[in-house]
Amino acid sequence: MTLSARDVSWGTSGRMIVGGVTLEAAPGKILGLIGPNGSGKSSLLRLLCRLRKVSSGVVELDGRDIGQVSRRELARRLAFVEQQATTEIQLCVCDVVRLGRTPHRSALASWSAADEQAVDAALARVGMSERHDQLWHTLSGGERQRVHIARALAQTPSELILDEPTNHLDIQHQLSILTLVRRLGVTCIVALHDLNLAALFCDEIALLHEGRLVASGTPETVLTEETIRRVFGVAVRIGATASGRRHIEYLVDPDCYGEAAP
Numbered sequence: 001m002t003l004s005a006r007d008v009s010w011g012t013s014g015r016m017i018v019g020g021v022t023l024e025a026a027p028g029k030i031l032g033l034i035g036p037n038g039s040g041k042s043s044l045l046r047l048l049c050r051l052r053k054v055s056s057g058v059v060e061l062d063g064r065d066i067g068q069v070s071r072r073e074l075a076r077r078l079a080f081v082e083q084q085a086t087t088e089i090q091l092c093v094c095d096v097v098r099l100g101r102t103p104h105r106s107a108l109a110s111w112s113a114a115d116e117q118a119v120d121a122a123l124a125r126v127g128m129s130e131r132h133d134q135l136w137h138t139l140s141g142g143e144r145q146r147v148h149i150a151r152a153l154a155q156t157p158s159e160l161i162l163d164e165p166t167n168h169l170d171i172q173h174q175l176s177i178l179t180l181v182r183r184l185g186v187t188c189i190v191a192l193h194d195l196n197l198a199a200l201f202c203d204e205i206a207l208l209h210e211g212r213l214v215a216s217g218t219p220e221t222v223l224t225e226e227t228i229r230r231v232f233g234v235a236v237r238i239g240a241t242a243s244g245r246r247h248i249e250y251l252v253d254p255d256c257y258g259e260a261a262p
Ligand SMILES: Nc1ncnc2c1ncn2[C@@H]1O[C@H](COP(=O)(O)OP(=O)(O)OP(=O)(O)O)[C@@H](O)[C@H]1O
Pocket: 012, 017, 035, 036, 037, 038, 039, 040, 041, 042, 043, 044
């Protein structure tokens, strides 16, 4: 089960936003997408799940052009959690998560015990079971984020695309959501801003800069002091966590940050 982009480009109003990106999510692994604001991460994710059509190049699912995959199969296979997902305001939490079951049900099928089980399990996995009947619009930002992730889980996808899933989440929930994603064992492409979370949870990392892929590989090869300084304009020191993962220390004096170039 793989999702890949081959020389994919997309632009609008004469501006190139994603330029010639080639990457592949290894089956069952987490591919992190990092890059500064506006580097094209969300645009690329939208191309990868066919919410946008590529201007050139091809996105492939198991080696097939994603443009040729039926809408239903795509909906069954691939779940996408957008950065600022909005949902009908009058829905309860459980209704939002139930939407994740839609691709698995035929038009005339009644709601089954298996569907309900998938919804309950998804809510439990993001720690939101007790909010089953709460109105979605009354949730906090972090709670909404977790419910949207539960909707994606209820879809039981084989490919999961997450755009900044840790947005709005407190540190404990950031860690628990990413741990959960790791344990799911599905092929996952996740845009992350936090480089330390990317180093901790991703098997591979792709680094975008101004729409182009400037580095890709293991966190050890991509997250170097030189690359972070060049792409993000921030001085860092690379160390190691207790588990041997990369740890990035930002070399910042908060009292005079911005007064001199890093
Ligand atoms: N539909 C569009 N029309 C015009 N410009 C767009 C459109 N979609 C994206 N862009 C521009 O493309 C660039 C990349 O946007 P994108 O949202 O993909 O970046 P990003 O890396 O996800 O950014 P962030 O980290 O801030 O979320 C931005 O400059 C954005 O303004």
